[in-house]
Amino acid sequence: xxxxxxxxxxxxxxxxxxxxxxxxxxxxxxxxxxxxxxxxxxxxxxxxxxxxxxxxxxxxxxxxxxxxxxxxxxxxxxxxxxxxxxxxxxxxxxxxxxxxxxxxxxxxxxxxxxxxxxxxxxxxxxxxxxxxxxxxxxxxxxxxxxxxxxxxxxxxxxxxxxxxxxxxxxxxxxxxxxxxxxxxxxxxxxxxxxxxxxxxxxxxxxxxxxxxxxxxxxxxxxxxxxxxxxxxxxxxxxxxxxxxxxxxxxxxxxxxxxxxxxxxxxxxxxxxxxxxxxxxxxxxxxxxxxxxxxxxxxxxxxxxxxxxxxxxxxxxxxxxxxxxxxxxxxxxxxxxxxxxxxxxxxxxxxxxxxxxxxxxxxxxxxxxxxxxxxxxxxxxxxxxxxxxxxxxxxxxxxxxxxxxxxx
Numbered sequence: 366x367x368x369x370x371x372x373x374x375x376x377x378x379x380x381x382x383x384x385x386x387x388x389x390x391x392x393x394x395x396x397x398x399x400x401x402x403x404x405x406x407x408x409x410x411x412x413x414x415x416x417x418x419x420x421x422x423x424x425x426x427x428x429x430x431x432x433x434x435x436x437x438x439x440x441x442x443x444x445x446x447x448x449x450x451x452x453x454x455x456x457x458x459x460x461x462x463x464x465x466x467x468x469x470x471x472x473x474x475x476x477x478x479x480x481x482x483x484x485x486x487x488x489x490x491x492x493x494x495x496x497x498x499x500x501x502x503x504x505x506x507x508x509x510x511x512x513x514x515x516x517x518x519x520x521x522x523x524x525x526x527x528x529x530x531x532x533x534x535x536x537x538x539x540x541x542x543x544x545x546x547x548x549x550x551x552x553x554x555x556x557x558x559x560x561x562x563x564x565x566x567x568x569x570x571x572x573x574x575x576x577x578x579x580x581x582x583x584x585x586x587x588x589x590x591x592x593x594x595x596x597x598x599x600x601x602x603x604x605x606x607x608x609x610x611x612x613x614x615x616x617x618x619x620x621x622x623x624x625x626x627x628x629x630x631x632x633x634x635x636x637x638x639x640x641x642x643x644x645x646x647x648x649x650x651x652x653x654x655x656x657x658x659x660x661x662x663x664x665x666x667x668x669x670x671x672x673x674x675x676x677x678x679x680x681x682x683x684x685x686x687x688x689x690x691x692x693x694x695x696x697x698x699x700x701x702x703x704x705x706x707x708x709x710x711x712x713x714x715x716x717x718x719x720x721x722x723x724x725x726x727x728x729x730x731x732x733x734x735x736x737x738x739x740x741x742x743x744x745x746x747x748x749x750x751x752x753x754x755x756x757x758x759x760x761x762x763x764x765x766x767x768x769x770x771x772x
Contacts, residue, residue: 388476501643
């Protein structure tokens, strides 16, 4: 018999999720100063264009999720990967803020939204008992790849200019994603006579199959909204801090290189805590995991106000990375655990819409807060308090009945 292919799916989908870097804030942030200087626009104007582009892209994600459930991961990855590569390559042609805003729509909808969703779905369908671990591996390693974007994109910009850099990145996306989609992806284990986790038919017959909820049923539960809102807060605040990273860190005495280097400890925190939370999601009650993740988010956001050259900047990177890893792992593991896999792409599409919408608001929220008060500190502090409230709310929400862990 064929060896279980699920772990190969983890590898391929992780690489594809890493290839979404040009559509993620951590990648776009390397180009912000170039946009401002070359297009002669303000930071708030670019933030507003990013908001409009991201929200427009997010509006399509529920429909994209239903489409992925219908056509399968392989076909969806091929089409979306092709479209994303084209948008990335064409972004360098932007001549004004309108063209840049249209580029943001494509980058965010196809990269951060659709292609990330497809990659996570590809892993989800191949695992059941070990889904939390598999998704944690994929999410944390893909974030590790994404964390390389600021320094590598910055070096590429310095070498060839920001416009040519987008062309090279588009070619790179096509060369990575399309061969994986066509040659490496199998939609479900049943397609090749295998079962989730590599189980035997006898093992699967002995396990009760969980009933799958529809999107409408899922979004009526408090659990969906609690996890979705915490993830949206992470999307808003970590995106805002990342988008304005050089400006925020510069005001606190860090050079541009030191500011970009913060993403390295952020990667370490993300990977370590992501693995831990993925492993624990198969074993512990979700409300306690959500509570700790909310505390990490509050601490990671507030520590941005304390970052200074040396240990404080390192701590900010580690704790903010831990918040990303914890909530990314829970977002990957808990939706299929709570609601089943028959409609998982559509359900996660709805959840991803919240996350992407949050990431749209974050940069403008911080920019306006800075404009009004002359500092990022007040808006960041209030945001951390909101995250803290979300953490405590997660302790009292009911969670869907689950056969594998207490609620």
